[in-house]
Amino acid sequence: MSDSELETPATPAPDEAEDRLDEDDRLRPDFVRRVLERVQAGDADGARELVDPLHPADIADLFEIVDRDERQALAAAIADLLDAEVFSEMNDWVREELIDALEPHEIADIAGQLETDDAVAIIEDMEEDDQRAVLRALDPDDRAAIEEALTFPEESAGRLMQRDLIAVPEHWNVGQVIDYLRSGEGLATDFWEVFVVDPQHHPVGTVQLSWILRTARHIAMADLMQREQTLIPVDMDQEEVALRFQKYALISAAVVDQAGRLVGMITVDDVVHIIQEEAGEDVLLLSGAGEGDINEPIRDSYRARVRWLIANLGTALVASFIIALFGAAIEEMVALAVLMPIVASIGGNAGTQTMAVAVRALAMNQLTRSNTWRTIGREIRLALLNGATIAVLIGFGAGLVFSNPALGAVIAAAMLINIAIAGLAGVAVPVLLERLKQDPAVASSVFVTMITDSMGFLAFLGLAVASGLAG
Amino acid sequence: MSDSELETPATPAPDEAEDRLDEDDRLRPDFVRRVLERVQAGDADGARELVDPLHPADIADLFEIVDRDERQALAAAIADLLDAEVFSEMNDWVREELIDALEPHEIADIAGQLETDDAVAIIEDMEEDDQRAVLRALDPDDRAAIEEALTFPEESAGRLMQRDLIAVPEHWNVGQVIDYLRSGEGLATDFWEVFVVDPQHHPVGTVQLSWILRTARHIAMADLMQREQTLIPVDMDQEEVALRFQKYALISAAVVDQAGRLVGMITVDDVVHIIQEEAGEDVLLLSGAGEGDINEPIRDSYRARVRWLIANLGTALVASFIIALFGAAIEEMVALAVLMPIVASIGGNAGTQTMAVAVRALAMNQLTRSNTWRTIGREIRLALLNGATIAVLIGFGAGLVFSNPALGAVIAAAMLINIAIAGLAGVAVPVLLERLKQDPAVASSVFVTMITDSMGFLAFLGLAVASGLAG
Numbered sequence: 001m002s003d004s005e006l007e008t009p010a011t012p013a014p015d016e017a018e019d020r021l022d023e024d025d026r027l028r029p030d031f032v033r034r035v036l037e038r039v040q041a042g043d044a045d046g047a048r049e050l051v052d053p054l055h056p057a058d059i060a061d062l063f064e065i066v067d068r069d070e071r072q073a074l075a076a077a078i079a080d081l082l083d084a085e086v087f088s089e090m091n092d093w094v095r096e097e098l099i100d101a102l103e104p105h106e107i108a109d110i111a112g113q114l115e116t117d118d119a120v121a122i123i124e125d126m127e128e129d130d131q132r133a134v135l136r137a138l139d140p141d142d143r144a145a146i147e148e149a150l151t152f153p154e155e156s157a158g159r160l161m162q163r164d165l166i167a168v169p170e171h172w173n174v175g176q177v178i179d180y181l182r183s184g185e186g187l188a189t190d191f192w193e194v195f196v197v198d199p200q201h202h203p204v205g206t207v208q209l210s211w212i213l214r215t216a217r218h219i220a221m222a223d224l225m226q227r228e229q230t231l232i233p234v235d236m237d238q239e240e241v242a243l244r245f246q247k248y249a250l251i252s253a254a255v256v257d258q259a260g261r262l263v264g265m266i267t268v269d270d271v272v273h274i275i276q277e278e279a280g281e282d283v284l285l286l287s288g289a290g291e292g293d294i295n296e297p298i299r300d301s302y303r304a305r306v307r308w309l310i311a312n313l314g315t316a317l318v319a320s321f322i323i324a325l326f327g328a329a330i331e332e333m334v335a336l337a338v339l340m341p342i343v344a345s346i347g348g349n350a351g352t353q354t355m356a357v358a359v360r361a362l363a364m365n366q367l368t369r370s371n372t373w374r375t376i377g378r379e380i381r382l383a384l385l386n387g388a389t390i391a392v393l394i395g396f397g398a399g400l401v402f403s404n405p406a407l408g409a410v411i412a413a414a415m416l417i418n419i420a421i422a423g424l425a426g427v428a429v430p431v432l433l434e435r436l437k438q439d440p441a442v443a444s445s446v447f448v449t450m451i452t453d454s455m456g457f458l459a460f461l462g463l464a465v466a467s468g469l470a471g
Numbered sequence: 472m473s474d475s476e477l478e479t480p481a482t483p484a485p486d487e488a489e490d491r492l493d494e495d496d497r498l499r500p501d502f503v504r505r506v507l508e509r510v511q512a513g514d515a516d517g518a519r520e521l522v523d524p525l526h527p528a529d530i531a532d533l534f535e536i537v538d539r540d541e542r543q544a545l546a547a548a549i550a551d552l553l554d555a556e557v558f559s560e561m562n563d564w565v566r567e568e569l570i571d572a573l574e575p576h577e578i579a580d581i582a583g584q585l586e587t588d589d590a591v592a593i594i595e596d597m598e599e600d601d602q603r604a605v606l607r608a609l610d611p612d613d614r615a616a617i618e619e620a621l622t623f624p625e626e627s628a629g630r631l632m633q634r635d636l637i638a639v640p641e642h643w644n645v646g647q648v649i650d651y652l653r654s655g656e657g658l659a660t661d662f663w664e665v666f667v668v669d670p671q672h673h674p675v676g677t678v679q680l681s682w683i684l685r686t687a688r689h690i691a692m693a694d695l696m697q698r699e700q701t702l703i704p705v706d707m708d709q710e711e712v713a714l715r716f717q718k719y720a721l722i723s724a725a726v727v728d729q730a731g732r733l734v735g736m737i738t739v740d741d742v743v744h745i746i747q748e749e750a751g752e753d754v755l756l757l758s759g760a761g762e763g764d765i766n767e768p769i770r771d772s773y774r775a776r777v778r779w780l781i782a783n784l785g786t787a788l789v790a791s792f793i794i795a796l797f798g799a800a801i802e803e804m805v806a807l808a809v810l811m812p813i814v815a816s817i818g819g820n821a822g823t824q825t826m827a828v829a830v831r832a833l834a835m836n837q838l839t840r841s842n843t844w845r846t847i848g849r850e851i852r853l854a855l856l857n858g859a860t861i862a863v864l865i866g867f868g869a870g871l872v873f874s875n876p877a878l879g880a881v882i883a884a885a886m887l888i889n890i891a892i893a894g895l896a897g898v899a900v901p902v903l904l905e906r907l908k909q910d911p912a913v914a915s916s917v918f919v920t921m922i923t924d925s926m927g928f929l930a931f932l933g934l935a936v937a938s939g940l941a942g
Binding site for chain 2: 065091188189208209210215243244247251269272273289312313315327334364370374419453457
């Protein structure tokens, strides 16, 4: 054994890797600085030497981390390390920037090395002219595969799938499959399941590679395969695909066309980043931050965000209009102006809590038509509990500070009313938007904020006037 | 081929499955109702007949969807369909409720059928007495594995890993590995990679099953294996584990103890739901909704949410205090009371946008020490653009409506100042919290809201007084 141990160079010594990556697996700032110093000094060999041991995912991170104006120089210095895999790991915006600086034949070289789905991801965002130039420079086979993928809608299973897969007839036995895999030139190398198909190329079952390896050669695939499988229609939205992978704990899945024929395969590693993105985008959408990518050009971020700020200006005007109705009461009793933002602010917070829960539950298919009313009832009960707690606190507090028990009673009642309304709106608005086939994460905030702001001011100032406290 | 086709029962006809699941793969409300009607009518056979064709993940969904008081009756009716796999797919709260009603030996039966990580997930939340009773009722092997897993911290790789894996010495060739897999009794059946280890059981490489299947029997594993692999320390936090799986597109990974010995394996299907949860929890944490699970008992949800509402009450009081300083100005010019919530509300919204972007970027390791200043600069530039746009709109609007250009100028200036501050706070607060080893998603909101509310009122009312407009 000592021989083979000598032959096995250990993975890079820990202290070496620690030089580049911190304990959270992120590139160290001083490592990044050292690379950039060599690039700026024109020492391309030195920069390459530093970057070479990095995993492609880390090289991609390096490009994301450095300033925009340093990316092209870095790309030029370490050009031969900037391979297809690095591009496929890279943030969309950063990749687009680097790709823009390349010639069509260089892009075609990179795309040709990638699996179809990764090549499509690079090519789909290009200008049409550039796209055509790249496609012309590609191998006919790669070109056909990419052109076909581009015919499917963006963010659909057809764009996500790869065409390289292993499909065998059901009458084959394990031995035949192994011999086929060993002999086959140009067959896929990275796959996790073998698909069993009928003569019309319809999938009829799937066999995990571990089952093939654990089974004697004479056993038929038909006896080994699992017949129940999740088939992905080629036009299914990628978010749906991600939910299926998660729900059924899939490693790979067959993609079928409208006639039910096997046309491709999606593997879990292509789905993981979609699961991540889709789950993480709710917080960005709810806040009105658009795609919310720190590498997005400022002009795009500005457009995405200012829209929602202007919408928020509209809802704030509604609230202001309500306050204006009570101008006389405020002039008479300025304490109303002092306290009114509390009612609106806490109502808004309570509404946001409920809304966040509802939006997540909708996204994860946990809140469905079957339990909508139960969930609404649950959120209202919760809102009444929260409302009662806050009402008691603010009621006593305001009553004492202003030596005015009636004012305390009014703000307590307004608080309870507004938190209850917030609870109802927080779940009802997202559910309604979903029924109307809108993304509940996108527009819920504007409506819920408008409701909690307006109702907060209306309840507080209205009760103050109605109770004869002021106005 | 027609013969084998006859032998192959097609997957359930589409219209049959459509009877149970809607186009988004969720259980249909009328199907759920039919099941419950049979349960309530005491027709256990009828209920079982309906539920039987469902995938375990859908049976788990069924329990999540029905009301709390119907779950035990449903569980009793379809007890023999309620197997280990269903439990492992089930929401934590719902599972706990059902488990509470079972005897220790019934729980032990279920746990014994599961992979270690799923069994641990069921047992780890039980009361200590019940836990001991279940452990006593388990097979000694299962018991040892689960007890060992329970010694690792919650949410660590040690709890997530399974012990069943395939490890072979590097001098073996492909043929030996296949013979070993075929002969081996009690070996794992579901695995995606074979780990190659040295005599001290340190992992030295990994081989995808597809490579084994595509390679001739005489080739040595040492020549086939990929030496670079991502090793997961047994005490690594599950969020870190999920980030590694995503970054390096892993299907499975070796878990090593402190001496670097292979002790377990984590597969991507166990990580996918963590990626989903961790990415999705930011929106819940930022809104102060705790775990935000619609199946969580109301008492727990109340505790989680009311804490943040009380914290928000504190920050609202700070804002009120600032307004109170300007009581005289408001009495003189009630338009200030009408307009002041606009400045605070839009500032709050702008702060939330920036905060959401910063929190996501931190969670995805995109915002690191290397690009903190660049990102802060980016957000401030964005804030100035947004602020200028909103300032012009509200400035002209307010100036016209109140026929008071000075008032328009004051609110425009206050708006610009508050949005700029919101941009700075929205990125600086999460970054600072992370440097202090706090979860930026948990506490950022309270601080950012306090800053944008207070600064909004202070800038607007303060400028109104300083410019001689009022007070």
